[in-house]
Each structure stands twice: as C-alpha cells, then as structure tokens.
Amino acid sequence: MKKIIIIFLSILLTGCYNYNELNTVGIASSILFDYQDNEYKVTVQISGEEESEVIEGKGKNVSEALNQANQLSDKMLSFYHLKAVFVTPSVDIKDVLLYLIRNPRVNNSFYVLYTNDAEIIKKNEDTDVGFDINNMLRKELDYTFFDISSSIYNDNIDFYLPIIDKELHIEGIMPYDKYQSTTPLNLDDVNIFRILQNDIDSFISARCGDGMMEVNINNVDTKFKIDKNVEINIDMKVSIVEYDSDIKNYDRDGILKLESIINSETEELVDEFIKKLQDNNADILGINRYIYNKNHNLDNTWKNYDYKINVNSKINKKGLILE
Numbered sequence: 001m002k003k004i005i006i007i008f009l010s011i012l013l014t015g016c017y018n019y020n021e022l023n024t025v026g027i028a029s030s031i032l033f034d035y036q037d038n039e040y041k042v043t044v045q046i047s048g049e050e051e052s053e054v055i056e057g058k059g060k061n062v063s064e065a066l067n068q069a070n071q072l073s074d075k076m077l078s079f080y081h082l083k084a085v086f087v088t089p090s091v092d093i094k095d096v097l098l099y100l101i102r103n104p105r106v107n108n109s110f111y112v113l114y115t116n117d118a119e120i121i122k123k124n125e126d127t128d129v130g131f132d133i134n135n136m137l138r139k140e141l142d143y144t145f146f147d148i149s150s151s152i153y154n155d156n157i158d159f160y161l162p163i164i165d166k167e168l169h170i171e172g173i174m175p176y177d178k179y180q181s182t183t184p185l186n187l188d189d190v191n192i193f194r195i196l197q198n199d200i201d202s203f204i205s206a207r208c209g210d211g212m213m214e215v216n217i218n219n220v221d222t223k224f225k226i227d228k229n230v231e232i233n234i235d236m237k238v239s240i241v242e243y244d245s246d247i248k249n250y251d252r253d254g255i256l257k258l259e260s261i262i263n264s265e266t267e268e269l270v271d272e273f274i275k276k277l278q279d280n281n282a283d284i285l286g287i288n289r290y291i292y293n294k295n296h297n298l299d300n301t302w303k304n305y306d307y308k309i310n311v312n313s314k315i316n317k318k319g320l321i322l323e
Helices: 002-013 062-072 093-102 129-140 145-152 187-196 252-280 287-295
Strands: 025-036 039-046 053-059 076-078 084-087 111-114 160-164 170-177 203-208 211-226 230-244 307-319
Touching: 025 062, 025 129, 039 062, 053 062, 062 076, 062 093, 084 093, 084 129, 093 145, 111 129, 111 145, 129 170, 170 187, 170 252, 187 211, 187 230, 187 252, 203 230, 203 252, 211 252, 211 287, 211 307, 230 252, 230 287, 252 307
Parallel strands: 025 076, 025 084, 084 111, 111 160, 230 307
Antiparallel strands: 025 039, 039 053, 160 170, 203 211, 211 230
C-alpha cells in the first residue's frame, strides 16, 4: 500500500509537463500590450534556462495578437507561469484585463503594470523581466491580478496599476476611475497609501524646530469609521532614523513634542492624499465599501463626505532615540 501511495505522489509532484513537453513549451514570463496604427501589438518574453527569448505579434484584438506571437514562436506559448503584464497608455485596459480574466490558461498571481515605454521588455531582454518585477513587487507593492479582478467585480472600489520606469523601478501608481486612467500619483503618495493600507514599509519626513526628522513606520493600524463624516484613525509605532533638530529627543517632553509633530504632519499628508483621489474620482481605498456596509446604500458616496483624520504615533525606544 505504501508503495502505491509513493508512486501516486511521485506522479503528482512531477507537475503538468514531462521532459519532452518542456522542450516544446515556451514559458511566458512577461507580456507587454501596446496599441499602434489601429492594432494591438504584444511583446512576449519566454523564460529559458540559459537565455530568454522575445516574440512579437500583432492583430485587430488582444487574442489575435497573442495568437500571431504563438505562431511565430517555435514553441507553444504557456501563460500558466506568467509573472508580469505591462500596458501602455494607448491600450484599452478593459480589453486586456477582461481577456486575461476570461482566459482559463492564465494564473491570478502575476502583476499588471503601467509603462510609457513600449520597448521596456526588449530593452531588458538580457534579464528575466517578469522574474525581477515579481520579486520587487512582492516586497514593495504586493497588488496582484487577483486583487485587480476583485476590484473589477466590486463596484465599490477602483483599481490602480504600479507605474514602472525603463529601469524597472516603481515611480508611482496610476489610479483608475472604472477603466479610465486618471492622474499618476508619485512615490510620496504611494508612501501615504501604504500607511492607509496598514503596510509597515513606509516612512514620514517632517520639519521639527530648526531641522528635519525622518521616521520609519514599525507598526500601523488604520481603521475607517463611517458616521456623519469619514473618520480615519491611524495608530503608529515609529522609530527615528534621521534627525537634525534642536528639540531634545531623549526626554519625555521632547519625545511628546516630536510625536505631536509626526501626528500633525501625517494628518496633513493623508488629507492631501484623499483630496487627490477625490479629484481623480478614484476610490482605490475602497471607502465606498465602508459606506455601503454601514448604510446599506450609496445615497452619499465617498466624494460627498467630509473627512476627519486622527493620528496617534508612539516613538519606540530605538532608532536615534537616546536613553
């Protein structure tokens, strides 16, 4: 009986492809979608053990462009292990996302990215672009195709895409109003967004006295409360990592003053961030979900509310705090 179980498990653990099939299958790591001259153009990077390969295709729609890329490749393209999808500003994002959602041969764990460079894969073909992007975003902005799909099927939250520069670095995020891109948000905005998403990989810079300080967020707990206004309560534990001020950072009165400065600075930054989202009509925080869950209707949407922001920070006894 044990031998039977071992043989059965061995079959399962071998995966979908045997050795011969791997020689005929091209594992697509990343895809770029562009739209020029009234047709879609795709660039597909295929991962290889020694070197990658780039295949291009074009067609009247997404499916036709990918089919041509498949025909031009000497291997059958597989998207089961896709890690990154790039879209340019000229692309109808709805066409691309709905195609990917409908395609049963595509996984949900890859990242979708916004780029102004239609050659970004070809310029970086000496490296596995999808692999590098996947490793970076898992640590910095873990927002996968599954998360985007969930937003698409939920009318009470908008999605966004990380903006990637030609060096494959994050330079901001692009919020969407439904399927329409809005105004890009920069890295400072992304930092505040992380705080509101309870992501500890963030920091705050603030002027204090005659100098400046920068604090890392070690722990954050952000809660949204709906009443006559939208109340955002943020509790943070922080540590000072850069400091140049005449305020004493080693006694109780000095620490309390610094915490008050951090609170005020964060409240102002969050307020500015909310206003930017309202100007873009992009509810990427999903505030309408909180409103609907509270009132069971959206007679007043997130743009019609006033916002009250409360920040309570505590400086940890580490970083540049002297004891």
